[in-house]
Amino acid sequence: MTTAPVIPPAPDRDFVLLRPFRLIGRTVIGGFREIGRISSFSARVLVACFTPVIYLREVLRQCLKIGYYSLPVVGLTAVFIGAALALNIYQGGSRFNAEQFVPNIVVLGITRELGPVLAGLMLAGRVSAGIAAEIGAMRVTEQIDALLTLSGRPERFLYAPRVIAGVLMLPLLVLVADIIGVMGGWLVAVGALEFNGALYLRNSWSFVTSGDIQSGLIKAAVFGGIITLMGCYQGDRSKGGAGGVGRAATLAVVGAAVLILASNYVLTSIFVRVGL
Amino acid sequence: MIVQNAPIIELRDVHKAFGPKQVLRGVDLAVAPGQSMVIIGGSGTGKSVTIKCALGLMTPEKGEIFFDGEPAKSAKAINAVRRRTGMLFQGGALFDSMTVWENVSFVLLYRDHVSRAEAKKRAIETLAKVRLPASAADLRTAELSGGMQKRVALARAIIASPELIFFDEPTTGLDPITADAVNNLIVEQVKALGAAAITITHDMASVRKIADEVAMLHEGRIIWRGPVSALDKSGNAHVDQFVNGRAEGPIQPAI
Numbered sequence: 001m002t003t004a005p006v007i008p009p010a011p012d013r014d015f016v017l018l019r020p021f022r023l024i025g026r027t028v029i030g031g032f033r034e035i036g037r038i039s040s041f042s043a044r045v046l047v048a049c050f051t052p053v054i055y056l057r058e059v060l061r062q063c064l065k066i067g068y069y070s071l072p073v074v075g076l077t078a079v080f081i082g083a084a085l086a087l088n089i090y091q092g093g094s095r096f097n098a099e100q101f102v103p104n105i106v107v108l109g110i111t112r113e114l115g116p117v118l119a120g121l122m123l124a125g126r127v128s129a130g131i132a133a134e135i136g137a138m139r140v141t142e143q144i145d146a147l148l149t150l151s152g153r154p155e156r157f158l159y160a161p162r163v164i165a166g167v168l169m170l171p172l173l174v175l176v177a178d179i180i181g182v183m184g185g186w187l188v189a190v191g192a193l194e195f196n197g198a199l200y201l202r203n204s205w206s207f208v209t210s211g212d213i214q215s216g217l218i219k220a221a222v223f224g225g226i227i228t229l230m231g232c233y234q235g236d237r238s239k240g241g242a243g244g245v246g247r248a249a250t251l252a253v254v255g256a257a258v259l260i261l262a263s264n265y266v267l268t269s270i271f272v273r274v275g276l
Numbered sequence: 277m278i279v280q281n282a283p284i285i286e287l288r289d290v291h292k293a294f295g296p297k298q299v300l301r302g303v304d305l306a307v308a309p310g311q312s313m314v315i316i317g318g319s320g321t322g323k324s325v326t327i328k329c330a331l332g333l334m335t336p337e338k339g340e341i342f343f344d345g346e347p348a349k350s351a352k353a354i355n356a357v358r359r360r361t362g363m364l365f366q367g368g369a370l371f372d373s374m375t376v377w378e379n380v381s382f383v384l385l386y387r388d389h390v391s392r393a394e395a396k397k398r399a400i401e402t403l404a405k406v407r408l409p410a411s412a413a414d415l416r417t418a419e420l421s422g423g424m425q426k427r428v429a430l431a432r433a434i435i436a437s438p439e440l441i442f443f444d445e446p447t448t449g450l451d452p453i454t455a456d457a458v459n460n461l462i463v464e465q466v467k468a469l470g471a472a473a474i475t476i477t478h479d480m481a482s483v484r485k486i487a488d489e490v491a492m493l494h495e496g497r498i499i500w501r502g503p504v505s506a507l508d509k510s511g512n513a514h515v516d517q518f519v520n521g522r523a524e525g526p527i528q529p530a531i
Binding site for chain 2: 055134138141142143145146147148149150151152157
């Protein structure tokens with residue numbers, strides 16, 4: 001008896017040809033889905049930020065963690081950036097015999113741009129990762145489930161206090177960074193570039209406007225919201241034990257940093273347009 | 277004990293899947309007020325998923341859950357269920373940013389808005405019920421042993437006098453003596469409250485101590501239920517294998 005030869009099935013040509021398109025489609029849909037999830041999460045948290053009940057004790061605890069404990073890192077960043085900026089501007093300005101503008105450009109650069117952006121980026125590393133890790137650990141050890149069974153809502157009890165604290169504390173930290181950054185420039189200018197100390201400070205003070213400071217503080221408040229929201233979002237979505245918590249912390253830092261830089265451009269464009 | 281009163285909680289044909297993996301395939305379960313039901317079953321059979329669905333922590337794809345005769349489907353209804361239930365999680369799930377007394381009195385502080393002094397007083401009273409001294413109240417949860425953490429979690433579950441308490445593997449990770457002490461506390465406190473209880477466990481000593489009735493979950497369905505006294509003569513090969521802890525039988529080991 002002879003048996004019919006087994007014919008292998010023809011390769012699915014359609015599938016092979018469509019594979020790149022499917023990959024692109026999947027990536028795009030995944031991207032939109034993630035944007036949708038972040039938007040929905042942010043909306044829920046923002047509603048919790050503006051409606052009672054607000055747990056003031058938790059807000060104060062987070063203000064301490066986000067604000068007070070970040071002072072050293074923000075201060076150190078600002079002093080070195082101010083000092084390096086003064087040296088760079090002196091070096092560049094000497095090509096046009098414009099060395100005398102060092103205080104003006106240092107104060108402008110620090111208050112409008114470097115103060116908020118660098119403080120934001122430093123806190124994306126310190127605060128956003130910390131929040132994501134803390135909430136992620138709560139998620140994987142069922143503490144968030146326990147909170148729900150105890151009639152607690154994570155938006156109100158965990159996320160809103162962190163976001164409120166971030167939005168309140170970042171402008172204060174940036175204000176401190178502005179002062180310390182200018183003083184970093186002053187130290188280098190007086191110590192190494194033979195500027196008159198009193199004149200340097202007078203030039204800085206008379207040049208900077210309230211608009212320069214306000215624009216930096218508005219940026220800082222937005223960055224504070226981004227940093228804390230990304231930390232909460234990634235922590236809330238973490239799963240799978242220690243690896244999942246670590247991944248959440250990494251994603252929170254990367255997401256917050258990218259959003260800070262992107263929103264910095266958008267905000268700067270708006271400020272330029274409205275003349276702030 | 278056979279269910280005679282209207283059930284405090286009832287699950288009807290509950291299905292739950294995670295992607296392609298179908299975990300629950302039509303769970304039917306009813307527990308009467310004051311009854312202690314223990315769900316047994318192998319690892320990964322969906323015991324924890326069942327009680328998470330009952331508490332609204334997971335949403336079943338199909339089926340209905342009734343609490344005290346009312347469907348527990350909307351967010352409002354699920355919140356109402358949570359106000360009348362307590363839960364002891366497998367790992368305790370104590371909030372590590374808080375002290376012991378803040379954990380125990382969480383619902384008093386943040387749901388009922390009781391003053392901190394009153395909440396601490398009631399927390400210490402409840403800690404005494406689970407044989408923990410007042411000196412433990414100000415400790416951080418990281419400073420507690422596994423047995424103490426389970427007791428604190430039990431105190432947190434009972435402080436608001438719930439009508440139904442869920443216990444997820446209450447003796448896992450405890451030595452036999454501590455496990456027996458926790459079992460005794462569970463029986464004592466559930467009876468004192470007059471509450472119903474649903475416990476999931478692998479620990480047959482716990483089953484015999486806690487249960488009025490036992491249900492066996494296998495492949496996403498309840499395949500046997502009966503009074504604890506009938507456990508050793510169930511006539512069900514799956515139950516016999518599980519109760520006697522044999523590797524040979526209709527249930528494949530989860531390795």
